[in-house]
Amino acid sequence: VCNSTGSCGDDGIKSAIDWCVGNATTYNISVISISLGRDSFSSFCDHQSDPLNITSAINNAAAQNISVTVATGNDGSSSAISFPACIQNATAVGATTKADAIASYSNLAGIVSLLAPGGDNSGTASQEINSTYVTGGYLAQSGTSMAAPHMAGVLALLRDYLKRVGQTKTPKQLESTLNLTGKRIT
Numbered sequence: 001v002c003n004s005t006g007s008c009g010d011d012g013i014k015s016a017i018d019w020c021v022g023n024a025t026t027y028n029i030s031v032i033s034i035s036l037g038r039d040s041f042s043s044f045c046d047h048q049s050d051p052l053n054i055t056s057a058i059n060n061a062a063a064q065n066i067s068v069t070v071a072t073g074n075d076g077s078s079s080a081i082s083f084p085a086c087i088q089n090a091t092a093v094g095a096t097t098k099a100d101a102i103a104s105y106s107n108l109a110g111i112v113s114l115l116a117p118g119g120d121n122s123g124t125a126s127q128e129i130n131s132t133y134v135t136g137g138y139l140a141q142s143g144t145s146m147a148a149p150h151m152a153g154v155l156a157l158l159r160d161y162l163k164r165v166g167q168t169k170t171p172k173q174l175e176s177t178l179n180l181t182g183k184r185i186t
Helices: 010-022 054-063 144-164 171-181
Strands: 031-034 038-041 067-071 081-083 091-096 114-117 129-132 138-141
Touching (some): 031 144, 144 171
Parallel strands (some): 067 091
Antiparallel strands (some): 038 081
């Protein structure tokens, strides 16, 4: 959804979410991963600072049983997260280090309940997350943008398992399951 300069407009974000919802059956889409954000909110932000209505796009995805994982941001805020992670039907994902501590850069707020590996931002490749790079190959990086795809992968695996055993769960039910069964990190 981003252009060649790395700018990611709301129109592209909304269009991408809408495309995934519209093509979910054709391409077996059950999870969307968003690693971008702007503005900061300390509580749910549905329809705030949202002129193109990304809130409705995420709500529509959730209504179609598609989880939307969103990075919370890397400002180190303990009381606010970025838009669109703050939308109530989004799955907001903060970051942990490889030592299972909350990453110091990870934005958090009372509405964030899920964390995933994001690296420790030390500049040491062994402590960061190996990721694909826009010009090709791989690059070790840290951030909630590394954590959100980890969570998307977990949710995709859970959805695949549930499908195989003839069950379904809503995005919120899956979040609850992960909170009840996952490792507690405070």
